[in-house]
Amino acid sequence: MQFTTPIPIPKSHHPIGYGSKIVSLGSCFAENMGNKLDYFKFQNITNPFGILFHPLALNKIIQKAIQQESFTEEDIFFHNERWHSFDVHSELSHSDKTAFLENLNSNLVFLHNALQESxxxxxxxxxxxxxxxxxxxxxxxxxxxVPQAAFKKELLTVSQIKESLLEIIETVLAFNPKANLIFTVSPVRHIKDGFVENQWSKANLISGLHEVIHATDNTYYFPSYEIMMDELRDYRFYAEDMIHPSSLAIDYIWKRFAETWISEDAFLAMQEVDNIRKGLSHRSFNPESEQHQKFLESLQNKILVLQSKYPFMEF
Structure with missing residues (x-):
């Protein structure tokens, strides 16, 4: 599938297993990887405040969650018949002010607890x-x-990125010393910024990340962006918009992630989960047949066996 020698990625000494608890935060590619973890029934939560693209936004929401700084009326505004917050994604926006604030603050508690246990x-x-x-x-x-005239567009410097990432790392590890932080740069190209500008943007992220990771403990880099750029050099690895990775590319990057970050003990259970999910999605031509009833019984037995080992799994 790849067009060059695969990028060497060291196998983790702190692998993810079914006993692990994972928090996935960040851009839309975080959603792709979070969906894979969810599919295989890992204990994972993904972006409770929606997609957040840049390190300052991630830092702000992580600080609020850990320090339990509630959202107030000063943090929200009304626009186009909905309540919004400039700190979260529009998928959380709501027509009801009270409900919106309640949702924001319940998500803060949710993220606080998840980061503490992760x-x-x-x-x-x-x-x-x-x-x-x-x-x-x-x-x-x-x-x-909100009209563009209300904003000024800026490019974060490497120093600003480093400062923000260091705050994230220091805050998370002070709150939860057992956490391992895995950073990656999204392979999604932000072409609306411009082709040259997109590369400039990614370069600043990569430079800031590597400088911080080399200077801190419990921090790691997974090369999602580099795999997309250097291993998957073909248009079939892009979606129809020619910007986002295709499902084939997402599967491949997940495979590289699993090879290096998922524990070997988890692979057998992952296969069982996959088989069960495919079985559950199967549609029989004759649902009332004896053969199909036996199939369903066998499937239910497999679920019970897996749940006896991992009670948190739900199908």
Whole structure:
């Protein structure tokens, strides 16, 4: 499948197993990897505040969650008949003000507890380009279709990225010393910023990340971006928009991640989960037949055996 020699990635000494608890945060590629962890029934939560593209947005929401700084009315605004927060993705926006604040703060508690219990925190950075709200002189996570004149577009420097990442690492490890932080750069190209500008953005992220990882403990780099650019050099690895990775590319990058970060003990259970999920999605031509009833019984027995080992699994 690949067109060059595979990028060498050292096997983790702190692998992810079914006893691990994982938090996946970041850009839309974090959702892709989180979906894979969910598919195989790992104990994982993904982006409770929606997709967050840049390190400052991730740092802000992590700090709020760990320090239990609740959202207040000052943190939200009304636009286009919905309530929004510049700190979270628009998928959380709501027509009801009270419900919106309640959702935000319940998600803060959820993320606080997840970070406290996690063994692994994966953080996917998407871009160095950010938007600063001119009126408040603050960098936002999402513009929520507020007119562009209200913002100033900026490129984060390597120093700004390093400072933000160090705050994330120090805060998470002080809160949960057993956590392993896995950083990666999203292979999704932000072409709307421009082709040259996208590369500049990714270069700043990669430079900042490597400088920080080499200077800190419990931090690791997984080369999602490099695998996409250097191993998967073919248009079939891109979706129809020619920007996002195709399902084939996502499967391949997941395979490389699993080879290096998933414990060998987990692979047998992953195969069982896969078989069960495929069985559950099977549609029989004759659901009432004896053969199909035996198939369902066998499937239920497999589920019970797996749940006896891993009670948290639900099918």
């Amino acid at each position: 063994n692994h925190v994966t953080i996917t950075l998407g871009t160095s380009w950010v938007y600063r709200k001119i009126e408040t002189d603050t960098i936002v996570a999402n513009c929520h279709k």
